[in-house]
Amino acid sequence: MRATRTIRVVGCHAEGEIGDVIVGGVLPPKGTTVFEMMRSMEAEHDDVRRLLIQEPRGSVARHVNLIVPSTRDDCVAGAIIMEPTEYVPMSGSNTMCVATVLLETGMVPMTEPESVFRLDMAGGSVEVTARCRDGRCESVTFTNVPAFAERLAAPLEVPGLGTVPVDVAYGGMFYALVDASALEFTIAPEEARELAELGERIRIAAREQFDVVHPENPDIRGVSIVQFNMPFDAPGGASRNTCIVSPGRSDRSPTGTGLSARLAVLHARGQLGVGQEFSHLSIIGSRFIGRITAETTCGDRPAIIPSITGRAWITGLHTYTVDPTDPWPTGYVVGDTWGTTMTLKQS
DSSP states (O other): OOOSEEEEEEEEEETTEEEEEEEESOOOOOOSSHHHHHHHHHHHOHHHHHHHHSBTTOOTTEEEEEEEOOSSTTOSEEEEEEOSSOEESOOHHHHHHHHHHHHHTTSSOOOSSEEEEEEEETTEEEEEEEEEETTEEEEEEEEOSOBEEEEEEEEEEETTTEEEEEEEEESSSEEEEEETGGGTOOOOGGGHHHHHHHHHHHHHHHHHHOOOBOSSOTTSBSEEEEEEEOOOOOTTOEEEEEEEETTTEEOSSOOHHHHHHHHHHHHHTTSSOTTOEEEEEOTTSOEEEEEEEEEEEETTEEEEEEEEEEOEEEEEEEEEEEOTTOSOTTOBOOTTTSTTTOOSSOO
16 A cells, blocks of 8 residues: 555544544644634645545545644643535534544543533634543533524525525524424425525525624634524424535534524524523434523624533544545545535635
8 A cells, every 4th residue: 555645533423413533644734723723724734624525535424623732721622623615613513523532532531420621613712511431421511602693584585485584693603594394394304405405595695695794703704504493492492403514415413503503593582591401403313402501792792602412422443545646635526425516615
């Protein structure tokens, strides 16, 4: 075997969503903050994301996380989150995968019954409380960055669909939230392709019509994901949801930042208060539990501090190589598997 590069990865998923973790073969990118590191990775080392996420080594259903040194004294490590078409400041399922891999591989010492530490993410630091037993990380709860409702019931013109009311909220990235029942969906697995195609149309329209900007970081802007929700019933309840990840496929997990955005919308509408919980069930039936832990502000906007609980499992240890004669050293995309819009970067 000949190889021009070797990358070691721990396979992991959180409630069904793949969030593999790079543990060797990639040096930290430059930057004085993890956000700056993320931008350096995107600008100068995007070949790593393409190599691991695109075929023939990866797939559109995969996310990859790079562990980097923390730039903060109160955090044990940082992480850069790489998704199929973008680098995102925060992700709940990926945070659960990172925390589980750090603990179960011994990079962070495990304390039973709870391991508590902070992670330095591009969107801000988050506190992790992992419930641990017999050397296993049984669940992960993270206290997220501030989440807020950007606009409620905003009219959005969607080609071929007409005017659709959407809520826009930030939960670690910007979401456009859509009532699935109003469009006669139940969020069943057999609806996944239709939801993905419609979700991408809504996302593109939302990015064109809503110029949403994070009040404390102007480099975070634009709707990244469309979230289809079944209706809210009551505090302590649960509803089905699916988040359409660009370039067009359903998140297999209930989506931690998406649930954070939903909690912010419910709080803004007066339907959910501090200390109350609400859960999301994914398109495959997995569950994240969300809780509003406090009210706060983000810039000049009212916001909440959400906490999200879920589980992650290590699936294997992998070593990826690139042969010098391989004609696709950073992979390729084909329309039958690569989402619905064939994009590599956010439009």
